[in-house]
Amino acid sequence: KQEVTQIPAALSVPEGENLVLNCSFTDSAIYNLQWFRQDPGKGLTSLLLIQSSQREQTSGRLNASLDKSSGRSTLYIAASQPGDSATYLCAVRRYSWDTPLVFGKGTRLSVIA
């Protein structure tokens, strides 16, 4: 059974810092990995999607890497801003594009002005 773990569970940083969120998964046979953002009481917004054949994806100040063989992914946020405060969720898709996502519990990020 695929399990996804995110470390740390919570993180508080001053504005302007660069930071790294970690995600690990137990079964390396994944189709893709996705990072989401969730604001309190709201739905999920997709940030980055990495196919199993890719090593990283970038969008603005965000960079996600994937090491499938070791079962790890990181989300790097550069020059953090108070507006980045949210919960960040990592999810993997098992073996094809339409199989359900398996989520971690998330990292709750607070960026202090």
Next chain:
Amino acid sequence: DTGVSQDPRHKITKRGQNVTFRCDPISEHNRLYWYRQTLGQGPEFLTYFQNEAQLEKSRLLSDRFSAERPKGSFSTLEIQRTEQGDSAMYLCASNVILDHTGQETQYFGPGTRLLVL
């Protein structure tokens, strides 16, 4: 394209009552998913549809839960004889494969927050 919508956004009910939630996916998306999220946890898969066919159900989906997607458009999730443990955010998502590379994009709705008293 107005995104995935869910109705209602909030529902408070008494234990033992039945509730029904609705999800309207993005119009051309043929895959539709239901997830449940409790406080401090990530979303957990419940069930998903390809058009009107229900392809997979999680063991979390007890016999008190039923989901339908008539005509492959909107979907409903019904919970019968609600229990306090059913209190959660119920999230709907839809996706479609974009091109020959298999790149897909997934969109989530805002969720329905259920509180069972």
